[in-house]
Amino acid sequence: MQKRVKIIKIAAAVLSAATAGLFGMAGYYSSKLPSTMKAVSSSEIYVAEYPELSCTDTRESVSADMLTFPEQKQVTFSLFGAVPVKTVQVREQSPIVLAAGGTPFGIKLLMEGVMVTELGSICDKSGRTVCPAEEAGIKVGDIIRLADGKKVTSNKGLQSIISASSGEEIKITAERDGSEFTVSLKPVFSRATGQWRGGMWVRDSIAGIGTMTFINKQTGEFAGLGHPICDSDTGELVPLHSGEAVPVELSDAKRGEKGIPGELRGVFSKDKTYGVLYKNSGCGIFGRLTDDALEELCKDSEEFPLGYRQEVSTGSAEIFTSVSGHKPEKYSIEIERVDLNSGDSTKNMVIRITDDRLLDLTGGIIQGMSGSPVIQDGKIVGAVTHVFVSDPTRGYAIFAENMAEYLES
Secondary structure, three states: OHHHHHHHHHHHHHHHHHHHHHHHHHHHHHHHOOOEEEEOOHHHOOOOOOOOEEEEEOHHHOOHHHOOOOOEEEEEEEEOOOEEEEEEEEEEOOOOEEEEOOOEEEEEEEEEEEEEEEEOOEEOOOOOEEOHHHHHOOOOOOEEEEEOOEEOOOHHHHHHHHHOOOOOOEEEEEEEOOEEEEEEEOOEEOOOOOOEEOOEEEEEEEEEEEEEEEEEOOOOEEEEOOOOOEOOOOOOEOOEEEEEEEEEEEEEEEOOEOOEOOEEEEEEOOOOOOEEEEEEEOOEEEEEEOHHHHHHHHOOOOEEEEOOHHHOOOEEEEEEEOOOOOOOEEEEEEEEEEOOOOOOOOOOEEEEEOOHHHHHHHOOOOEOOOOOEEEEOOEEEEEEEEEEOOEEEEEEEEEHHHHHOOOOO
């Protein structure tokens, strides 16, 4: 009898430990899943990275006013179909098919206002050293919109206003961290230059090379880069006033080495354009192609449906990119990590270049390849965004759905 009781106690302990383990695993999976997902249909949703999770549609038990968006449904993921893990809202999307990019392009941005990149002291006529901008409360990274009531669009324009002040105070309207403020700037007459100065250096434009991620052939819109264009001195996102995408003729691909990032080098076209840029966001640069550019870039392009984050898994994939010539080529990669719960970050995946051809040409990921689309299981699932400086064969990628959210149409 005592032996039987002992066996029952042991069995109960084992069952209790197994149950605790299952619910502990459920907690782990819950932390890995986002609270909201996008999908073409909530009834067909799955998580490629975690095939052990099954999904049950619970939309009938939820009223519309409980959801963030009216078109959202609600599903519950369970471990092995038995242990509930997490209830997730699913925002259903219309199917979208996109032309894969991979083409490098030149980026020309004119800022909305001018960005303060540096402050500097000025020696006035009496030999006194002073920085008017600093005394006014202006800081590096501020975006100056108005000076003396006039719209500021260029470095030259701001300096003209300061030069014409004859030392009288100028009202400066600027933006910092999304908030607008006004200060009084009192220019100083520089003994060195013989002009009135404000004690600051500003930037009004920026240029670089990136790669197109995808094109919506129906609207002519395109997305590229996969990360924001930021000022090289301040690190701040560049506010876009207007911009242009132009063809670029690649001249060289500087090979990346450990500790030294490589880069694409090329020359911008002087007499040809791809179209206008209308948005510089945290998830990339966005624009609209001319009819001629749309026809040219989509002529031989491959089309893929947009893949959502839950459809991405670790394993083999491809990127489309161009590091020599103009036409994009396919190169094999490995997706090493997928972070489904990383929000709208540009670092949703860790990828590794495995294609010997690309490794021989560039050593891995190099600057200018940002935006190269990631293709897995016949879908556009992401874009290259960053390189690991310590290991150029590896880097980050963004989910394609994060970029698609910024398309205007």
